[in-house]
Amino acid sequence: MRTAGIDIGSITAKAAIVEDGKILGTKIIFTGYNAEAAGLKVYEDLLSESGLTTSSVSKIVSTGYGRNSVKFSDKTFTEIMAHAAGAYFLNSKIRTIIDIGGQDSKAMALDERGKVKNFVMNDKCAAGTGRFLEVMARALEVNLDEFGAMSLQSKQPSKISSLCTVFAESEVISLIARGEKRQDIIAGIHESIAARVSSMLARVGVSEPVMITGGVARNAGVVDALTRKLGVKIAVSSYAQVNGAIGAAVLASSL
């Protein structure tokens, strides 16, 4: 059975097609201001890139913030369910998921069947999310993709004490003014994210193996800071950013 998953996040829209336990293809585009159009576009692009037709896909599930804007999906699930299904599909041993997306971060505890036992989401504040990193990248005039590698060079991460994105930005600006090294500031930013995410994880309880999903998983600096903070190994899949879409496709196969 061939199924598709569409994950409309606050920054990017993702699509994945899955068939009999295999991933046929994935696609990521920017969501922009029109979530409905982004959902359609990412799906159509993926179909044409994979040489597939609409009729060859039997079921579609949408997820993410824009899940209800995807009019052509058969069912919607929250990204919490989708990430759990995706992680279980990629590695059925995973018991804890850290998902850091564009505007929220969450921690999920899974049971042995891959079902969500409990979850915690960040509150209204966007600190410790992808959007937070984007704001910091702008303040530091560094391409976000270089954040990971740069922070790994740091020997002495700066202290970022503020939890608020806006205040943290002014804190970063004052660190720049004080002449602190860029890599130290970036490493400090990553540590502040790790601190925030670990307190969420403490609420659901950490049980190994732990996997990180969502766009921020691409940032090796955040993963490194989290690994040190939690003292556990964190699995990063090459599909981390599209994990929600994969999970949605997996959920579609059991409709």
Next chain:
Amino acid sequence: MNSSNSDFLKTLGIYLFGQAKKFSLRFKKAPTMKELMMVYYSEAKSAKLTGKKVAWITSGGPVEPLIAMDIIPIYPENHGAMIGASKMGAGLCEKAEAMGYSNDLCSYARSDIACATVNGGPIGGLPRPDMLVCCNNICGTVLKWYEVQARYFNVPLFILDTPFCHTGYSEEAARYVRAQIDEYILFIEETCKKKYDFERLRQVGHLSYEGQQLWQAVLDTAAHRPAPMSAFDAFYHLALIVTLRGTKEAVNYYQQLLSTMKDRVARGISVVPNEKYRLLWDNIPIWPRTRWLSQKFASHNACLVADTYTSAWCGAMKYIDESKFLDSMAEAYTRIYLNIGVDEMAKMVIEMIDKYDVDGFVLHSNRSCKPYSFGQLDIQRIVEKERGIPCLMIEADMVDDRSFSESQISTRIDAFMEIIKERKKI
């Protein structure tokens, strides 16, 4: 026409309207909540005309001694809830912030303080108080809040200090609170310049107890499957047990409501059309969003069958002994839900989980209400351990809708319901 004349005419208008309404209600079988509240506020607003005194009192304060002396009690917190429900909270909170109050301060306090200066809000401000009665059994904020208002209106303030009861109720605490009740009676006598009427207090105490029993009985009907009413209905019907506790009106109203609910139970009428999942709510409602939340849960066939908030006005009933009303009242007011230890609170939550047979626990982490929200995580953990049901924490505020993030809360509720549905499948 000068302004004092126009004020007089306005008050007279309000008074006549209230009297006419009251008269018309005599011929009606069961007045509605709206009508009763209308009469209540118009009587309070025209108190100057009728020579009655008005006392502002905290929601958990002992109101019976006031009612027995014909003093009209006014609840700034009930007013805060009305402000929140009419979505006027953010505007008044902004006004208070412009006056210099921090946005970390309770939104009931902020909206009340702001409202007093502009006579705004859904009913054009509260009637001016002749005295203030503040009981700190619900929180510490009320102390400063009432001091601010006492200065603003230049009226006497009585503070009833109820020590926190981690577990039991000590001999010392009992003596300490009881002594203050005597001071309270003296305060009322001095402010009203009248001898206290203890016989009338006995009658009011009886009505208060009867009202609380009826309110508990109304809430109990939701233990039935399917529930004839939800916590959202309780949030609405609560107003009288708060404001008119100790009066015949409240007793009559809840007698009528109880028979309506019993009738619904007998006929199997449920408030949520296809009730499949039953939930327990913790903390003060998110007043500007009760309708949205009620529809959101109903869309998942979930009914909030009980809550820790509305039951707080009858939760300490077990301590009341009508034959020793003043002594037992002191204990009952001291041992309310917000003035006991976390373990005791968790015990009450677990009793409710069992009694109402719920599938999940929704906790509103209320930015405004620190004593209610502090300790919620521990209560959640105790519930998860003892009963193993899914728990959901949502961050918002009871009045200030600037603290409500719809899409985030929507996702959390959807995910929470997905977990509950998955569990119920097994």
